[in-house]
Each structure stands twice: as structure tokens, then as C-alpha cells.
Amino acid sequence: MTAIQEAIEYIESREAGDKFSYRQVAKIFGVDRTTLSRRHKGLQVSHEAKIANQQRLNPQQEDEVVSYIERATRDGLPPTRGILKNFGSAVAQQEVSDSWVDRFRHRHPDELTTKWDTGIDRERHLADSKHKYELYFNLLYSKMEEHGINERNLYNIDKKGFFVGVADRRKRIFSKAV
Known part of the structure; x- marks a missing residue:
């Protein structure tokens, strides 16, 4: 519990009608008098609460x-x-x-x-098909198994996307988990 919360709890634990001074309570708990008064009256919330509400x-x-x-x-x-x-x-x-x-x-x-990414040209897209990729990767993995090549030893894999006709660069948001 923060000092400001303790000060508010102290104020609220007093009997109804008891006189108190925000200045004295703030001095006891080492908090700002204005902040204590605003928080107690509900005029101001903590920075964390404000962020959560926004x-x-x-x-x-x-x-x-x-x-x-x-x-x-x-x-x-x-x-x-x-x-x-x-x-x-x-x-x-x-x-x-x-x-x-x-x-x-x-x-x-x-x-x-x-x-940043860039698009692929039209010719590469036309040569593209799921069937060809399946054939390629099946052949690749069979050759890797045949020659005992570990997956961690694969390099220089093309990471172009499928953005047809898009030649400009775009910033994309990636998951680090993938």
C-alpha cells in the first residue's frame, strides 16, 4: 500500500464529524497535501488508474x-x-x-x-503455387534426411511475402513468438 493510500485510509477510519487537517495528515504520512485532498475527495486518481481507464x-x-x-x-x-x-x-x-x-x-x-518488407514482382507471383511449394519442401526434407542435414543448418531462405504488385516498402508488425 502506498503512503497516499495509507493516508486516505487513516482519514476514512476517523469517526464521522471528527475534525482533521489535510496538512497535518499529509505531514504525518509524507505526502503532498494537495494530492491527498484531491484523492480523498475523488477529484483525482492515481496515474496508474488514469492510464487503465483511458x-x-x-x-x-x-x-x-x-x-x-x-x-x-x-x-x-x-x-x-x-x-x-x-x-x-x-x-x-x-x-x-x-x-x-x-x-x-x-x-x-x-x-x-x-x-520493413517489400513486395514481390509479378513474375515471381505468377510462378507461385501451393502445389509447387509442397513438392519443393517435400523434396528438400527428404534430401535433408537422406544426407543427415539438421534444420538449424539451413541458411539464406527467402523471406519475401506475397504482396503482388507492391513495390514500395511497408512497415509491418510481427509476433516475436513466430
Whole structure:
């Protein structure tokens, strides 16, 4: 319990009608008189309580947004700031701001990171198909097993996404868990 909470508890434990001085109570507990008076009268809340009241999403909803980012990252399409803003607005059922995305990322530094990506050209996209990838990776893993190559010894894997016709760079939000 903080000193300010102890001082408020002390004031509230007094008999009704007992006279007291905020200045004397503040001096006893070593807190600011103005803050004590405002908190006791309910005019001011602690900084932590203010932040919690201003957050658009509760902790459970924020965990759901982090899970969404993990799924999207695992599926190879991590969200942009705009996508995350839209998803946050849908979860909160009210519009969230651009700065909400930044604050959200800063509240989850151990789970989220941002990186720049670039799109793939049209020719690479046309050569792309799920069937070809399955054949390639099946062949790759069979050769790895055949030659006793460990997965940790694979290098230089292409990490381009599937952003067709997009040549500019975009900042995306990735899950660190994936």
C-alpha cells in the first residue's frame, strides 16, 4: 500500500464529524497535501488508474489482438499499422487512433516487433503455387534426411511475402513468438 493510500485510509477510519487537517495528515504520512485532498475527495486518481481507464481495450482484448498478430505472422501476412488499427477498432467497438497502435506496441515489447518488407514482382507471383511449394519442401526434407542435414543448418531462405504488385516498402508488425 502506498503512503497516499495509507493516508486516505487513516482519514476514512476517523469517526464521522471528527475534525482533521489535510496538512497535518499529509505531514504525518509524507505526502503532498494537495494530492491527498484531491484523492480523498475523488477529484483525482492515481496515474496508474488514469492510464487503465483511458485504455481502449481491456487486458483480455489486448491478448486477443496479440494472438491475431501471431496467427497473421504465422500465416505469412503480418498486419500493417492500418490493419492493426482497424482490428483494434473492431475489438474495442470504437475508433482507435494512429497513436494507439504505437502505444499498443510499446505495451507489448516482448511479444511484438516491427520490420520493413517489400513486395514481390509479378513474375515471381505468377510462378507461385501451393502445389509447387509442397513438392519443393517435400523434396528438400527428404534430401535433408537422406544426407543427415539438421534444420538449424539451413541458411539464406527467402523471406519475401506475397504482396503482388507492391513495390514500395511497408512497415509491418510481427509476433516475436513466430
